[in-house]
Amino acid sequence: MQAVEYNMDELLSGCVAGNRNVQEAFYRHFYSFAMTIALRYSRDEQDAGDIMTNAFLKIFRNIRKYDPSKGTLHSWIRRLVINEGLDHIKSRKRFSEEVEVETVADPEINNVALQEMGAEEIMNMVKRLPPATHAVFVMYAVEGYNHREIGEKLNISEGTSKWHLSEARKALQKQLEHLKY
Amino acid sequence: MDQKKPYEQTITSKLEALPLPNMADAIWARIEAGLDSDIPGDDDDGGNGPDAPRPRGWKLPVSFVIIGAAIVTVFLLNKNSSVRDNISPVSPGEIPVSTNSPAIIQPATPPANRQQNQQGGQSPGITFAPRLSSQDSLNAGKNDSLAFVPIIPNVSPDSSLKRPVSPPIVVATDTPPPGKKSKGVKGVTDDDYKIVPAKKDSTR
Numbered sequence A: 001m002q003a004v005e006y007n008m009d010e011l012l013s014g015c016v017a018g019n020r021n022v023q024e025a026f027y028r029h030f031y032s033f034a035m036t037i038a039l040r041y042s043r044d045e046q047d048a049g050d051i052m053t054n055a056f057l058k059i060f061r062n063i064r065k066y067d068p069s070k071g072t073l074h075s076w077i078r079r080l081v082i083n084e085g086l087d088h089i090k091s092r093k094r095f096s097e098e099v100e101v102e103t104v105a106d107p108e109i110n111n112v113a114l115q116e117m118g119a120e121e122i123m124n125m126v127k128r129l130p131p132a133t134h135a136v137f138v139m140y141a142v143e144g145y146n147h148r149e150i151g152e153k154l155n156i157s158e159g160t161s162k163w164h165l166s167e168a169r170k171a172l173q174k175q176l177e178h179l180k181y
Numbered sequence B: 001m002d003q004k005k006p007y008e009q010t011i012t013s014k015l016e017a018l019p020l021p022n023m024a025d026a027i028w029a030r031i032e033a034g035l036d037s038d039i040p041g042d043d044d045d046g047g048n049g050p051d052a053p054r055p056r057g058w059k060l061p062v063s064f065v066i067i068g069a070a071i072v073t074v075f076l077l078n079k080n081s082s083v084r085d086n087i088s089p090v091s092p093g094e095i096p097v098s099t100n101s102p103a104i105i106q107p108a109t110p111p112a113n114r115q116q117n118q119q120g121g122q123s124p125g126i127t128f129a130p131r132l133s134s135q136d137s138l139n140a141g142k143n144d145s146l147a148f149v150p151i152i153p154n155v156s157p158d159s160s161l162k163r164p165v166s167p168p169i170v171v172a173t174d175t176p177p178p179g180k181k182s183k184g185v186k187g188v189t190d191d192d193y194k195i196v197p198a199k200k201d202s203t204r
Helices: A008-017 A020-042 A046-060 A075-089 A113-116 A117-127 A131-143 A147-154 A158-180 B007-017 B024-046 B059-086 B111-119 B134-139
Strands: none
Touching: A008 A020, A008 A113, A020 A046, A020 A075, A020 A131, A020 A147, A020 B024, A020 B059, A046 A075, A046 B024, A075 A131, A075 A147, A113 B007, A113 B111, A117 A131, A117 A158, A117 B007, A131 A158, A131 B007, A147 A158
């Protein structure tokens, strides 16, 4: 069976029309891009599969609402996958524990040690973080959100977001020291 | 504080190179199933008009409800008619005349008597209990038959088998006994209220 090539306009119009073949082509076109994001918010591949399934169902159900004038299709898909990932993390227990700190310690992390590590090792370290700390760290350090944006997305204050980032750094530093010995 | 640290950049670049699991087909199967389940809902909301096929499976529950209602109606009608048939007028001689205890429920009637009662057209569960007079008690040893015969007790003023009579209940009320309430004050008639214009005094 030969795969049919579609350009982006055909993919969009076909998905809006509900053409199942075009929807599958659309999904496979964005699979790597979306899965890379989903993996950051999941503990294992099964979690990532759940995030992907829910995210693409939302994408296909709401693709009529996509407005090219407001951003690229990649950024729209990225936002939907991140939101789904955050919902998934929120569903894990002990997410909404309220913490507030005024001064945040800023631990140093050995960058050389990180560079020597593989991607999977680093991802395993991130996955061991508590759910809220995991979400804040990925959003801040990987996705590039600031604390105000993180606070809005996670319904927490900026101070709480900073505290979670500090906790993530401490935990990662501890894990790096543990790995070193 | 908000500046990206070198280690964060390292993590970001490493995570970008994370090997992807080969789950594309499995995930697509789940997405497709989810999209397929959306289709009936969309059609229902689309309003296809009167020609649109109704969802299957509604006939069975509705028919069950109709049949059930019919069965209950027939059962109730039959029950009412049988109760009406079982009720027969009771002659005054069958009821013991007693001011204190008109009837007693007697469930332990022997089967022979019960059958007899049923033949007599009475309800099998409730019968009037015979009241035995002192003379009947003396004759009880002679008569072994358990035939059910209502007996009118001999009630006499001198009878020693007087039953305790509960005292009459007196309800204390503050309201006066009913009767037509007289209007107005005694001794004052309607004429006393008549207003008569005063005569003009020419002297004034």
